[in-house]
Amino acid sequence: MSTKGPISQFIEHHYRHFNSAALVDAAQGYVKLLDEGGKMLVSLGGAMSTAELGISLAEMIRQDKIHIISCTGANLEEDVMNLVAHSHYKRVPGYRYFNGEDEEDLIKHHFNRVTDTCIPEEEAFRRLQKHLHNVWKTAEEKGERYFPHEFLYKILLSGELEQYYEIDPKDSWMLAAAEKNIPIVCPGWEDSTTGNIFASYVIKGELHPHTVKTGIEYMTYLVDQYKDLSSGPQGLGFFQIGGGISGDFPICVVPMMEQDLEWENTPLWAYFCQISDSTTSYGSYSGAVPNEKITWGKLAKETPSYVVESDATIVAPLIFSYVLGK
Known part of the structure; x- marks a missing residue:
């Protein structure tokens, strides 16, 4: 890696113990994997797009520090919504003290709250809806089928959303991903807002459910991507932000290839890091420590593994700044 910038120097000087030391170890392990020719998958749980992670994530994509992404449908759509409706978002720092009436007042004004940030329904969801309907309908009329992320790639690359841009487009990770055409898997897309909108068109008889490819097809797509990305000298690492399906889904591809497809010598994940504030507890997948994954054929005992138990919006x-050498 090139000469470290002030952020990296600050991290190395001050972050010496406990979770801060785990952060340094994970960052250095990430850099080592890439320097030795490895690749990295990043999974996005929670509402990281609404938290504007794109400000750092987009640059990671542009500089080839991320090679595949797994994310929830919410993270897929909310980055684009932030791109086209940012000025209409509302921050409510006193959300901890809200009562039912306060929450009801937000929805009456067409705001949907995510912690301290309210997404504007009309400017975000509905502005994007008409463009999605057009690409869904066009694909159906041509007898074509695509993944959820591919439809968004089409819209972003067409330039038709540029008229709405309200942030610097370099801070949109979805735009960066579309321009790089990096692979994305989006398990459980159906429970997102755009998934719900698509389902509504299906119920009304306006669209066919098969127009959008779904979970099993994402898994078979992931197998091909894993085979390609793990074929290098150091394999493919796994950097998990938060818990849930965005992490559970892709990490299972390795035991599936080894045990169910019976493909011998399938490489295990070459690195693992999880940032989570989920307490380690009985039966909690999001709170499971990395060594549990050894018993499932996902990691090896020598796999560099890290857990940073803290807020992902901070960590x-x-x-990412450290990996970028800032």
């Missing part, structure tokens, strides 16, 4: 930008 991820710091690690």
Whole structure:
């Protein structure tokens, strides 16, 4: 890696113990994997797009520090919504003290709250809806089928959303991903807002459900991507932000290839890091420590593994800054 910038120097000087030391170890392990020719998958749980992780994530994509992404449908769509409706978002720092009436007042004004940030329904969801309907309908009329992320790639690359841009487009990770055409898997897309909108068109008889490819097809797509990305000298690492399906889904591809497809010598994940504030507890997948994954054929005992038990909105930008040498 090139000479470290002030953020990296600050991290190395001050972050010496406990979770801060784990952050440094994870960042250095990430850099080592890439320097030795490895690749990295990043999974996005929670509402990281609404938290504007794109400010650091987009640059990671542009500089080839991320090679495949797994994310929830919410993260897929909310980055684009932030791109086209940012000025209409509302921040409510006193959300901890809200009562039912306060929450009801937000929805009456067409705001949907995510912690301290309210997404404007009309400017975000509905502005994007008409463009999605057009690409869904066009694909159906041509007898074509695509993944959810591919439809968004089409819209972003067409330039038709540029009229709405309200942030610097370099801070949109979805735009960066579309321009790089990096692979994305989006398990459980159906429970997102755009997934719900698509389902509504299906119920009304306006669209066919098969127009959008779904979960099993994402898994078979992931197998091909894993085979390609793990074929290098150091394999493919796994950097998990938050818990849930965005992490559970892709990490299972390795035991599936080894045990169910019976493909011998399938490489295990070459690196693992999870940023989570989920307490380690009985039966909690999001709170499971990495060594549990050894018993499932996902990691090896020698796999560099890290857990940073902290807020991902604080930790991820710091690690990304370190990896970028800032």
